[in-house]
Amino acid sequence: MAPHINLFEFSAKEVAAKTKPGQFVVLRIDEDGERIPLTIADANAEKGTISLACHEVGKTTTQLGKLKEGDSILDLLGPLGNPARIEKFGTVICIGGGVMVAPLHFQAKAFREAGNYVIGIVGATTKDHLIFLDEMGRTCNELCVATDDGTKGYKGLDFLTDLIAKRKVDRVVAEGPIVMMKAVSDITRQNGIPTLVNLIPIMVDGMGMCGACRVTVGGKVLFACVDGLEFDGHQVDFDELLSRLKMYTDQEKLAYVFWEKGGRN
């Protein structure tokens, strides 16, 4: 799709039949593999498939990128988490960043089907990393593009301030990197527009057992896996979440190098 971003279609009949936008899976590639959570980007109950988008950032995600058509993985658990709240709100801005534009598109589709006027915003660090532009263009009533470096569309998120000042927006849904969701929440807070962010912290089991994914929302400690993934962006402690996401940075590098050099073999 874009450099180091892959879109997969997994055959998983039972999971596909139950999946709703906003939910996620936990997967494990092989016996030595870690369990990683990925937000579901689409589900087709008839075909019995789900789609997952994944950015190669470490060992597991790079290993996933090496899979070829017809390959299989050891474990897939889902659907997990609460479905996103999809209702007719009026005008909804769906803003996605990086690889998370794919699962956001799943929500945008549902918002449109529910009768909302959907303004889609696709963002990335740079032009080459923009994904799902066509899909979002087809799904949304309007589409904006933004990049951090200004190589395509708006530069940065400042335009959002003008956009929400000019239009009557009833809801904002953001899905992407923590800094982006934080910035969006800071902008919409001034206008008091309800803003939902989709958080996917570090998880192990993904069903409430470990507490690795705990986030502070409005001073309360919640578990993203069973209470989320969707939270009130104006209440989330993003700085805490960011620090927790970086908890294993050193080990992740080590695991990547070990694997690249051939692992146990």
Next chain:
Amino acid sequence: MSTPKPKIRKEAVPMPKQNPEERAHNFREVAIGYSEEQTLAEAERCLQCREAPCIDGCPVEVDVPAFIKLIRERRFEDAAQKIKEKNILPAVCGRVCPQEEQCQAKCTVGKIGQPTSIGRLERFVADWERQHGYATPQKCQATGKKVAVVGAGPAGLTVAADLIKLGHEITVFEALHKPGGVLTYGIPEFRLPKKIVEAEAEYIEKLGVTLKTNALIGRLYTIEELLKQFDAVFIGSGAGLPTFMRIPGENLCGVYSANEFLIRVNLMRSYDFPGACTPIRGGEKVAVVGGGNVAMDAARCALRLGAKEVKIVYRRSREEMPARVEEIENAEEEGIVFEFLTSPKRFIGDERRAVKAMECIRMRLGEPDASGRRRPVPIEGSNLLMDVDLAIMAIGRSPNPIIKQTTEGLKTTEWGGIVADENGKTSIEGVYAGGDIVTGEATVISAMGAGRRAAKAIHEFLMKKETFMGEKQNG
């Protein structure tokens, strides 16, 4: 009947163990297990008394004197079968049951000396059976009834084994990628090797039970949906939700729930990182908060991951600790330090939000509380600072809310447990529950006992349903 020997040795044959200096650095099993000679010598200490109070002490009523008699006759295979009539996980229970509070607490020999080491004997025969290959289990005639079991932990596996033997068709749904529940994700390798749990789960599959892993009930299928496909449902989803103290700094990096720490170490084998690629933060100075078996397990895992100093911080005194005496002793031998009558107030982090210290307050014991134990009361002004770079909260687990949230009409308690009678019957017809999800966090064997009673009730329910339907058709 065998006559008791005139002189019974007062001391039990000691359990051979890895020495503390060595074992503190590896994940191999601490207790090595009796040899055949040691087993026979210990078996001789059983009086074979007619009262057999040990049987009453066992939550699943294993016929202890009978299996010990078979050991004496060197009929180990038969001894294993004798235990398995009542207990389908003998290699597990021989290792992790608190026998000192159950069968062995009632042992007649215990009145004159140390009780017969029933658990160690059970372990020997179970291991003997595993090493010599399990006998092919016999199957009952099929009844055509289907039962769904939610959770492949001690309660669920017991229900599955009991009901399949009666001819019902059983599917076990396990949310994790491996069966065993707490035996797999909670209890560490050095106390319960995972190959043993795997072998015991395989035995249950050999009985004909279908095991579906990666299937989270409540999300993949609701209980209501299961009732459309199955004649009865048993919920044994356990107490899987970690509890935190809700004190400042608890979300700093390096503060774990015991559940997360143990899941990473046991289920994901983080001790083998990066070979097994799930990371964990080891620590040099570790504090484990709590006084139960989970706290001991977490502390001993931290030590084995390379910690220089591991402290168990407990708000009451040694006497009130819920952990098994054997586990407390093992931890002490390995060099774990106990800080009794101490309770954390807050965690302090560095500039990267990693924990660097824990502020505590000393406690004294006041009047007894609802649990009968003396309530710890903070001593004002006794605050102290402990340097820690890893803290593990082992202060209890509560039921997972997913089934409660997704099952209409299922009565639950205010702490989130499922309401069930002594036979596991819940507020929904055909739905039974047992184990930690009903009682709150308890022992492996009490969950198995609950599973046994529920299996009996489910069988009666299925057969009654049969008659009723039959009559209806005939009428």
